[in-house]
Amino acid sequence: MSETTATAGVISTPARDQPPASLVGPWAWLRTNLFSSWWSTAVTLALGYIIVRVIFDVVMWGVVNAIWTVPYNANGVADTGVCQLAKGSGACWALIADKYRLVLFGRYPYYEQWRPALVVVLFVGLYVVSAMRRFWRKELLLVWLVTLTVIGILMWGGIFGMTYVPEDSWGGLPITLILATFGAAFSFPLAILVALGRRSRNLPAVKMLCVLYVELIRGVPLISVLFMASVMFPLFMPAGVNVNKLLRAQIAFILFAGAYLAEVVRGGLQALPKGQGEAADALGLSYWQKTGFIILPQALRLVIPPLVNTFIGFFKDTSLVLIIGIFDLLTMGKVALSDPPWQSFSTEMYVALAVIYIAFCFAMSKYSRNLERDLNRARVR
């Protein structure tokens, strides 16, 4: 500023490139965004009061007045008397301490639960590695195959000295992650093929089939697709062939998610200018080269937000398997609450479950925003 006055009369000075101090800094931000008028000041104060109150109450309930442990009687049954007394004013996190293994791993044999725990770690590791763009190479496919095989071996066991554990005993978080991961891994390629098929001009039969598939699946609720998979599907199978329940639910999920994702992908294909495909044709690229190098990379980039939106939706929809008797994370929460001493502490349980779901969904949404930003940085429009 002093330079400006010192060199008065000179039109352009370095100091002049900066906006005046009154327009920058936290105070300026506060003034323009929160206290710009009488009305906005009132709203700011009212909302501020509500936010502070809620945070205060939550901290009092969840931390200050919370009960972290309860005594157990001689039979190993929890004595929840203290929690009952504190009900309403303090959370009873002793419930989580007592039940977390049941909720996370279901009825998987207690002393073998390191196996599903390792599976969860492997899943998360797989997500993290797949999320990093520098690992987006052909080898990643191999990493997936190997990891998923290891996950299968860990869950089932039966070799390497691990006892065999049938799928009926699986439960909790691994079930949720299995349904979501295999669901995404298979429904996405399926969706791409269906979306391409639906736009095919010289294969009318394929096009019809794709339209039929999408419209049929989209026309019924997920619950009924699950019911069909669990109840009706076995009726159509020849006697003796027994496809297990989890696999049937998995297939139902893949088919259901595939139909929705196909429409999202088709939206991206539709939005791409016709000239892109024509230029690829004119260069002599084959259909699959054109699709793989030109069309899909651009079309998918356009639909990252709705794609992730759909994925997040399906991650949470995996909890619907409870209606066909598969014990995913949410179902196990309900099961844990059926234990008589804990019956009245559902709030604590659902808060804890919500934290897990939010962690996964928030990671997905945050990642999609970063991905979009990174992919768009290279190409200035």
Added chain:
Amino acid sequence: MSAALQSSVDRGSNVEPAILLDKVNKWYGSMHVLRDVSLSIAPSERVVVCGPSGSGKSTMIRCINRLETHQEGRIVVDGTELTDDTRALDTIRREVGMVFQSFNLFPHLTILQNCTLAPIWVRKMPKAEAEDLAMDYLRRVKIPEQASKYPGQLSGGQQQRVAIARALCMKPKIMLFDEPTSALDPEMIKEVLDTMIGLAETGMTMVCVTHEMGFARQVADRVVFMDRGEIVESGEPKSLFENPQTDRLKLFLSQILRGH
């Protein structure tokens, strides 16, 4: 000019044409957009196609590399007839390069990748060789320094020159241009036209839809005038422009001249 005409006539008489259209008809639904279009273009001939908007110029040129299909008549390109046979189509697409009005560069690939994609995957050229070739053509269109940028970072004129280089990287025998300068600001038109003039001097067979009459006079061996799906008149640029035979061409020329 007369020498050029002479040579084209000579070639036409004893050499197989590079492009032959024989009574080609095309309909969009019930709209008849190409009516009995017949045209024979000799190797190394430069043909400019002009005509009012909607007269079927784009449709005709796009039929030559089968971005559009014709319904009647024959189209033979470089000795291969265009049919539903996909192998014939692959052969022809390799030999025919195309430049579009709206450039149609691939925005998610760098300039260099735009140029090397087809040579690598269609011509099965080793990557290093394809890159050398691409740099060679980028130098010829005078933008080698932009190779690692993305199309969105270039001006319209630069993008169109990349599009020309991209097509040339496939070493085509024939180049098709559909109004390559219509989407450009006036100051960029010249740089693209200069590139095309340079290309014409190498003896490339060229079919170019354009309203740049200066370009047509300087480069074209023949100008074809289309109206309502028909070839109305064709001939050497000088005689066609100075001595139009039909009222339709006279009207068109007067409108073009008024517009400029």
